[in-house]
Amino acid sequence: MNVEVLREYCLSKENSTESFPFDEETLVFKVCGKIFALIALEKPVNITLKCLPEKSIEFREQYTGITPAYHMNKTHWISLDLTSYIPEDLVYELIDLSYSLVNKVKK
Numbered sequence: 001m002n003v004e005v006l007r008e009y010c011l012s013k014e015n016s017t018e019s020f021p022f023d024e025e026t027l028v029f030k031v032c033g034k035i036f037a038l039i040a041l042e043k044p045v046n047i048t049l050k051c052l053p054e055k056s057i058e059f060r061e062q063y064t065g066i067t068p069a070y071h072m073n074k075t076h077w078i079s080l081d082l083t084s085y086i087p088e089d090l091v092y093e094l095i096d097l098s099y100s101l102v103n104k105v106k107k
Contacts, residue, residue: 001082001091003027003039006047009092010037013099036102037095045082047091048072049098059094 010016010029017030025042028035038048048069051059056078059066065084069077080086080094 001045001088003041003045006037006039006045006091006095009095010039010099013095015103016099031099031103034102036098046079047082047095048077048079049094050076050101051078051094051097052101055097059090063090 007018007027011018013029013031013036015031016036019028019030020026021028025040027039027041029037029039036050040046040048053075056066056068056075059078060068063084063086065081065086067079067081068074069079078094080091082091
């Protein structure tokens with residue numbers, strides 16, 4: 001999975017936008033002005049997503065490529081290193097979950 005595939009999937013979400021609010025290496029996706037995904041462009045493919053606290057623990061125990069998110073609340077955010085094994089369908093599921101968690105807050 002590459003950055004362009006992740007970008008297209010995040011932008012396919014209703015009302016999602018992309019920007020570089022922090023620096024030129026961190027692509028940020030928002031829904032209704034709230035972040036639901038961050039992609040680090042300077043690293044091998046890495047995406048940061050919001051997650052349910054109990055699920056984030058479960059995913060971190062199952063996959064070495066899923067870790068607490070750097071510079072984010074580690075209870076609610078995870079980072080996925082896509083150079084390590086994480087099933088593609090799980091990546092999409094986690095993007096969907098992050099989007100719904102953030103979008104739910106704004107409704």
